[in-house]
Amino acid sequence: MFSRDLVRALDPDEFAADCGLELDQWQSRLMNSTARKVLLCCSRQSGKSTTTALLALHGALFDPGLYLVFSPTQRQSTELVLKCKEHYRRLSDPPEISMESVTRIEFRNTSRIISLPGSEATVRGFSAARAVIVDEAARTGDDLMAAVRPVLATSGGRLIALSSPAGKRGWFYEADTVGEGWQKYRVTADQCPRISAAFLADEMRELGPLRYAAEYECQYTDDETQVFSSDLIEAAFRHDVPPLWSLS
Secondary structure, rough: OOOOOHHHHOOOOHHHHHOOOOHHHHHHHHHHHOOOOOEEEOOOOOOOOHHHHHHHHHHHHHHOOEEEEEEEOOOHHHHHHHHHHHHHHOOOOOOOEEEEEOOEEEEEEOOOOEEEOOOOHHHHOOOOOOEEEEHHHHOEEEEEEHHHHHOOOOOOOOOEEEOOOOOOOOOHHHHOOOOOOEEEEOOHHOOOOOOOOOHHHHHHHHOOEEEEEHOOOOOOOOOOOOOOOOOHHHHHHOOOOOOOHHOO
């Protein structure tokens, strides 16, 4: 593919087709996006990991540099790198890999795709990344995100966070609901042509409405064990009353 038709390979949609993928509309928009901060709040099995792996591979081949993948556990991070490898194997005449392991891919063009577990210690030492991808971002702690951001300080690289919701808490929830400067995507299960209505109806019966709403409808729900809802707690506060210490 690369030696015969470089122009086709550079086009993200054509690149996806060469990897055997037909992109949904939102996936095509993401593949063609140049936004520096991207947040994907998506249903389970909607294709978010497949698309971000494709994005990382396309970047590594045509915009050489460091591509880091984080998630709460090493196993989850490794899964995304494995998806990169699956896409790579479907290409015809791809560029040569210089080194490959379970957790990384290195190419002759100096690009590296590396998966790491989600801990602050693992990110320190890396710098000038072309992109940082945070999988299961709603379950990734604030400390890790504080450590991740400097990795992009000198490169102008991209921060791509993807997840299904995990309650009304944490940096991902804040970024999605009130955060600024993000290009945001929201993809519910009924918008995914690969998920049947019959499957979703069965999941609703099995999971119940709260769990179903979080997993498949991209809703930030309260934990079922909470005594008081987040809305009720928020309603108990007033912001128009000055604090007592300011009156003394």
